[in-house]
Amino acid sequence: MRVNSRLTNLAIRALAESMDVHTMSHLARRLIQNYDLFERTGFPTNISIPNKDAARQIVYDLTSRELFLDLIVLLIRMRDYYFRGRKYRIPYLREILIEINNSGLVYDKESNQFFEDPSIAKTKNWGVLRENGEYIFTFFRLDIVGSSQLVRQNSPEVVHQTYKDLRRIVQNAVEKRNGRIWNWEGDGVLIAFYFSGRNNNAVLSAMEIIHELYIYNLIKSELNVPLRVRIAVDSGPCKFRHNIEDAESETLKRLANIEAQSTKPDCVTISSNVCMYIDHLITNRLERTGEQENPPYYYYYRLKWEI
């Protein structure tokens, strides 16, 4: 995010007018380890730094290290919760948030983070995740069952149209719940969810895709067999890489494993990591595979019809 001069000035005033230099210094050390304000400003240690100079230096230093948004998040937390034993009144915070909103980012209260406004942009990193930074994601992986057979047995136009329709269904289900498509690899797709409610959102998106595909097969599909998918949902840490093929993560390996080995066609398999955090209304609809005493065990969702 580009920090313009108005935003910089507002942040400087917000810092300078809400706390003393000592607190500011502590705040900066939360974001940059061993941050030495005297060294940065050039003031000798026996002279007190004027509030405004200290604030300006801190804002410039954090901005140059792309930590401006983290500073604002800290200020919001100081206002809403506690910092070193008390709440702070932070002036200009409203104006700062409006200015950030105008630049296309919105604040998510639950995860205490900014992310891009989905009505303006949808990028793989929600506009805020840093390359190589490690985050906890909920992933789902979707794979088309028997895709090579579909390609062999149907005309290229039909297959092309079907894949296009599937893409539309997936995109619609995922993006309205703030998920991001990280990678389409022909017959499979990897989707990431971050921010609050990520487990619910991932499972609900997967369920919606299963429903939409059922309807698609019923009335629209031109394939000679139904279009079937396998979906696996798991969560865990992963380093964010813009080129997802560079991301080496145990979570992604485990996810691929669940999808390939433990997921039946037309099913969503959900790991116990995810299941723990999802709404009880969803868990009531799930069945379990394997024994609880003998891990790994998974939960799965599929459409079953009364006879």
Next chain:
Amino acid sequence: MNVILFSDSEEMKERFLPLQRSRAVDFSLLPCSSLKRGLKEAPREAFVYVDVSGYGRESKERILKYLKVYGKRRYGIVDPEGSVCDIGTLFLDGASDYVGRSFDGQITPRRVRGALALRAQMLEDAGSHKKTLVEDGYILSGSDWRRMRSGQEYTFCLMYIELEDKRQLMRTLSDDLIGAADNSFRSYVERTVTQNNGKVWMWNDFEGIVLFPFDGRRCEAVLMCFGLMLSRTVYSVENPHFNTLLSFSICLHLGNTVYRRIGDTGTIVSDSVNTVFNLGRKFGEPGNFYVTGEVLAYAPKGMEGCFLPVGRFEGFEVLRMRLPV
């Protein structure tokens, strides 16, 4: 037989040689630029070929639209460059012949007779379909709301929807929460039906009637309601007002009613509205989706197997959706 070709291409003239030579055919070749005037002056029974390669991309689209309106007449499209992507639509829009890029023969009188017969058959089929609908007492309202006038009677697809747990909710929630929950449910229904051209017509305490225009061809509302039934869990989780799995019942029926604007419906007397209300309130079991046979006949193809016959109500066959368990 009168055949007119609008083309600027000499090669096309060659392809239509058999028609020029035939004594049975009165053939004329006119330049592309004179299409509109030529069509106006052409005899009603004439079969017209239009060579679309004689037009630029934009005017080609305009000409195809113009021909669609002209569709009550008989015409074919000549497309030596193969620039028309969706040939099927040409036929749906009223064309009855297409001479494409890969065609390297000549247009014979026999081919034109075939095209004429096809068009006659298409018009006859459409006519008999309309006649059946009129005999059934349907007053088609068109595919959207543009031609609908307040105070006039039309055929609608009528949807009744009711939240099953409303009594329980009204007992357990405060007045404010009941209001919020009702608004939330109504706006969900409204959002969903609006995407499918429907309008919430009457609404009162977690139940309402929705109208969908009916054009005599398809009733997409069946598919929409099917989707609603499937996504009950998803909706319940994403709407925290309720904190319980919402169960609603839906009934769809096809029938006539006088249309009045929302809020001005208090004095309406309609058999069909009564039927759909009673079907929902008296016949339906909680949490189910019912359709009358009238509606199912116009449901998208492939949906028939999703419903089970469950009896008759007020003279109508009633079917229930097989539910996910």
